[in-house]
Amino acid sequence: MSRIIIINGPNLNLLGVREKGIYGDQRFETYFERLRAQVAGVELSYFQSNHEGAIIDKIHEVGFSDDGIVLNAGAYTHTSLAIADAIAAVTTPVVEVHISNVYAREPYRHHSYLAKNCKGVICGFGLDGYRLAVESLLTK
Numbered sequence: 001m002s003r004i005i006i007i008n009g010p011n012l013n014l015l016g017v018r019e020k021g022i023y024g025d026q027r028f029e030t031y032f033e034r035l036r037a038q039v040a041g042v043e044l045s046y047f048q049s050n051h052e053g054a055i056i057d058k059i060h061e062v063g064f065s066d067d068g069i070v071l072n073a074g075a076y077t078h079t080s081l082a083i084a085d086a087i088a089a090v091t092t093p094v095v096e097v098h099i100s101n102v103y104a105r106e107p108y109r110h111h112s113y114l115a116k117n118c119k120g121v122i123c124g125f126g127l128d129g130y131r132l133a134v135e136s137l138l139t140k
């Protein structure tokens with residue numbers, strides 16, 4: 001059975017509460033339970049942290065054993081060389097996800113430090129982007 005983890009970064013614990021016009025009104029936990037049921041045959045887990053170091057620790061912890069990482073690093077996407085280095089350091093493929101279409105937003109959201117070290121990037125499809133990312137990791 002494939003093991004895939006979804007890692008959400010800062011402020012994504014407030015999905016369903018935060019800026020609903022951009023991120024929607026669904027709590028991530030509710031969406032995650034539905035997704036887990038949809039992707040039977042995958043051992044899907046979830047981790048969220050508002051702290052850069054904790055995200056890096058989690059990437060190190062799972063990045064040599066899990067089959068895939070789905071990473072929405074939130075604003076750290078646009079700032080964090082340290083998370084970029086963590087992705088480069090591990091062997092597990094990482095797919096970068098954004099709920100919103102970051103290219104239709106402020107220019108400072110157009111650059112990702114992480115994308116270059118990722119298998120691919122999915123953005124602008126709302127929460128469904130997480131499912132698309134899981135599917136892409138299951139497709140060899």
Ligand code: DQA
Pocket residue numbers: 010011012072073074075076077097098099100101102109
């Ligand atoms: C986000 C986009 C980022 O620019 C922003 O800082 C977030 C969420 C997204 O999922 O659309 O926190 O990663």
